[in-house]
Amino acid sequence: MSKIVECIPNFSEGRNQEVIDGLVKTAKSIPGVTLLDYSSDASHNRSVFTLVGDDNSIQEVAFQLIKYASETIDMTKHQGEHPRMGATDVCPFVPIKEITTEECVEISKKVAERVNTELNIPIFLYEDSASRPERQNLAKVRKGQFEGMADKLLEEDWAPDFGDRKIHPTAGVTAIGARMPLVAFNVNLDTDNVEVAKSIAKIIRGSSGGYKYCKGIGLMLEDRNIAQVSMNMVNFEKCSLYRTFETIKFEAKRYGVNIIGSEIIGLAPAKALVDVAEYYLQVEDFDYGKQILENHLLG
Amino acid sequence: MSKIVECIPNFSEGRNQEVIDGLVKTAKSIPGVTLLDYSSDASHNRSVFTLVGDDNSIQEVAFQLIKYASETIDMTKHQGEHPRMGATDVCPFVPIKEITTEECVEISKKVAERVNTELNIPIFLYEDSASRPERQNLAKVRKGQFEGMADKLLEEDWAPDFGDRKIHPTAGVTAIGARMPLVAFNVNLDTDNVEVAKSIAKIIRGSSGGYKYCKGIGLMLEDRNIAQVSMNMVNFEKCSLYRTFETIKFEAKRYGVNIIGSEIIGLAPAKALVDVAEYYLQVEDFDYGKQILENHLLG
Numbered sequence: 001m002s003k004i005v006e007c008i009p010n011f012s013e014g015r016n017q018e019v020i021d022g023l024v025k026t027a028k029s030i031p032g033v034t035l036l037d038y039s040s041d042a043s044h045n046r047s048v049f050t051l052v053g054d055d056n057s058i059q060e061v062a063f064q065l066i067k068y069a070s071e072t073i074d075m076t077k078h079q080g081e082h083p084r085m086g087a088t089d090v091c092p093f094v095p096i097k098e099i100t101t102e103e104c105v106e107i108s109k110k111v112a113e114r115v116n117t118e119l120n121i122p123i124f125l126y127e128d129s130a131s132r133p134e135r136q137n138l139a140k141v142r143k144g145q146f147e148g149m150a151d152k153l154l155e156e157d158w159a160p161d162f163g164d165r166k167i168h169p170t171a172g173v174t175a176i177g178a179r180m181p182l183v184a185f186n187v188n189l190d191t192d193n194v195e196v197a198k199s200i201a202k203i204i205r206g207s208s209g210g211y212k213y214c215k216g217i218g219l220m221l222e223d224r225n226i227a228q229v230s231m232n233m234v235n236f237e238k239c240s241l242y243r244t245f246e247t248i249k250f251e252a253k254r255y256g257v258n259i260i261g262s263e264i265i266g267l268a269p270a271k272a273l274v275d276v277a278e279y280y281l282q283v284e285d286f287d288y289g290k291q292i293l294e295n296h297l298l299g
Numbered sequence: 300m301s302k303i304v305e306c307i308p309n310f311s312e313g314r315n316q317e318v319i320d321g322l323v324k325t326a327k328s329i330p331g332v333t334l335l336d337y338s339s340d341a342s343h344n345r346s347v348f349t350l351v352g353d354d355n356s357i358q359e360v361a362f363q364l365i366k367y368a369s370e371t372i373d374m375t376k377h378q379g380e381h382p383r384m385g386a387t388d389v390c391p392f393v394p395i396k397e398i399t400t401e402e403c404v405e406i407s408k409k410v411a412e413r414v415n416t417e418l419n420i421p422i423f424l425y426e427d428s429a430s431r432p433e434r435q436n437l438a439k440v441r442k443g444q445f446e447g448m449a450d451k452l453l454e455e456d457w458a459p460d461f462g463d464r465k466i467h468p469t470a471g472v473t474a475i476g477a478r479m480p481l482v483a484f485n486v487n488l489d490t491d492n493v494e495v496a497k498s499i500a501k502i503i504r505g506s507s508g509g510y511k512y513c514k515g516i517g518l519m520l521e522d523r524n525i526a527q528v529s530m531n532m533v534n535f536e537k538c539s540l541y542r543t544f545e546t547i548k549f550e551a552k553r554y555g556v557n558i559i560g561s562e563i564i565g566l567a568p569a570k571a572l573v574d575v576a577e578y579y580l581q582v583e584d585f586d587y588g589k590q591i592l593e594n595h596l597l598g
Contacts, residue, residue: 276576
C-alpha cells in the first residue's frame with residue numbers, strides 16, 4: 001500500500017492559456033502523480049489544480065508547479081476578483097490514504113523549505129501546519145493581499161515561517177499547509193424564504209457558534225426558487241455530514257420548513273459518506289480500513 | 300483505469316496444510332493478483348480464497364488454482380460438513396471496478412471453457428452466468444453432491460455447460476459464474492425472543508416473498524441474549540442495505556421491538572455504503588464513479 005496525498009495548488013492566472021497549458025504540462029510530467037482536475041476562472045484570474053500522488057511524487061510536482069508559476073506569473077501585473085498574495089497563492093496537502101494529517105504537515109514543511117531555499121519565495125504555513133493559531137486561517141494570512149505583503153512581512157507578528165521578511169518581487173508570498181479533505185455539502189429547503197436558510201446557516205457554522213468544522217451560508221437557488229444552506233465541511237471526521245443534516249432538519253421545523261434534498265459538489269472521499277451510512281444503519285464496530293473492499297486494491 | 304475483478308474460489312480441502320499452502324503459493328504466483336484473504340475450516344474441510352486482480356490476471360489465477368486443486372484434492376476421499384461437488388467446488392467472479400456483470404459473465408465462460416478443455420472437469424455455469432434459470436442457484440446445481448454427480452450429469456436437464464456428461468474421477472464437477480458482490484449485513488434487536496427475528500427474516504427475504512436480492516434468517520446472539528436478523532444482501536444495487544434496515548425497523552415495531560445496532564461482516568464495496576448515505580441525506584444527482592475521490596486513484 002502506498003501513501004496517497006492530494007494537493008490542490010491555486011495559481012494567480014486564469015486568463016493566459018499559454019501559462020495554464022504550461023502548468024498542465026508540468027503537472028503531468030511527474031511519474032506517480034495524476035492530475036484529477038483543473039479549472040480556470042477568468043474573472044478571478046485564478047486556476048485551481050487537483051492532483052493526487054504518493055508522498056514523494058506529490059512533493060516534487062508541487063515544487064515544480066510553484067517553480068513554473070514563479071517564472072511565468074508576474075503579480076505586479078495581476079488583476080482579478082479573488083484575493084491573492086502570490087503567483088502560487090496557496091498550496092494545501094490533504095491526506096487521502098494510508099497517511100496521517102501529521103505526515104502531511106511534514107510534507108508541507110519540506111515543500112515550503114525547498115520553495116524558499118531554491119526559489120526565494122517567503123512561505124506562511126497555514127491550517128494544520130500553522131506555527132501559531134492566527135495563521136491557521138488562510139483569509140487572515142492573506143489579508144493585505146500581494147500589494148500589502150511587503151509591509152505585512154515587516155510587522156512584528158508576520159515574519160514568514162520560511163524566508164526573510166521580504167516578498168519575492170514578482171511571485172509574492174505563498175501559503176503552504178496540510179488540511180483535511182473538504183466536502184462541499186448543500187442542503188435544499190422547501191421554502192423561497194432565504195432568511196430561513198441564512199438563520200440556519202448561522203446556527204450550524206462554527207464561526208457563529210455552531211459546529212467548529214462547518215462553514216456555511218444561506219442563499220437562494222434562483223432557478224428553483226428555493227433556499228439552500230451551502231456548507232463546506234472542513235473535517236468530516238470531526239463533524240460528519242449527517243450531523244449538520246440532522247441539525248438543519250430539526251432547526252428548519254421551527255419554520256415549518258422541510259429538507260427536500262441535498263447536493264455534494266465535486267469530489268468527496270468515500271469515508272465521508274461511509275461514515276454517514278454507519279450512523280444511520282447504527283453499525284457496530286465497523287473498521288473502514290479493513291472492511292471496505294477497495295481499500296485493499298490501491299497499489 | 301484498469302478493470303478490477305474479485306474471485307472467491309472455494310476448495311474442498313480445509314485440513315491438509317500442505318495442500319492449503321500450495322493453493323496460497325499458486326494464488327501469489329500470478330502478477331497483477333492480490334490475495335486479500337483465505338480461511339480454512341477443518342469441520343467443513345473447505346478453504347475459501349478471496350482474490351482481486353485485473354480482468355486477465357484473475358482468469359489466469361483462477362485457472363491455475365483450479366488446476367492445482369484438481370491435482371491435489373481427491374473427492375473420492377473427501378469428508379466434511381459442507382455440501383460440495385468438486386475439488387474446486389465453486390468459483391465466482393465479482394465485478395468490482397470499471398467492469399460490468401456482463402463482462403464478468405464472459406470471464407466466467409472463458410475460464411469454464413479452459414478448465415474443461417485442459418483439465419477435463421465438467422462445468423456448470425451458475426448465478427448470472429447460468430444457461431437456464433434453475434442453474435442460477437448453487438444449492439440446486441450442487442444437489443446430490445460429489446457422490447451423486449455421476450448420475451445427475453446423465454439426467455436430461457443436467458448436461459454440464461462445458462464438457463461431457465461424465466465427472467472428473469477425482470476432481471468432480473465445478474460451478475463457475477459471475478455474481479454481484481455480497482454484503483453480509485446483520486441487524487440486532489432489543490429482544491431475547493428469537494421468533495421476532497425469525498418472522499421478520501421471513502418477511503424480508505426473497506425466498507418467502509420479500510426482497511428478491513435479500514437472503515435472511517433469524518437467530519439468537521447467545522452471548523448478548525438478543526435476537527438478530529442475519530442477512531446476505533446479494534445485489535446491493537437492486538436492494539440497498541437501507542431498504543431492509545428500514546423494513547426491519549417498521550416490522551419490529553409491531554412487537555414493540557427496536558433496532559439496537561447492526562453489523563457488516565467482512566468486506567463490503569464502498570458503493571454499498573455510499574448508496575445508503577445518498578438515501579438518508581437525500582442527495583440529488585450523485586455520480587459515484589466521478590465524485591468519489593478514490594475512484595480516480597485506482598491505477
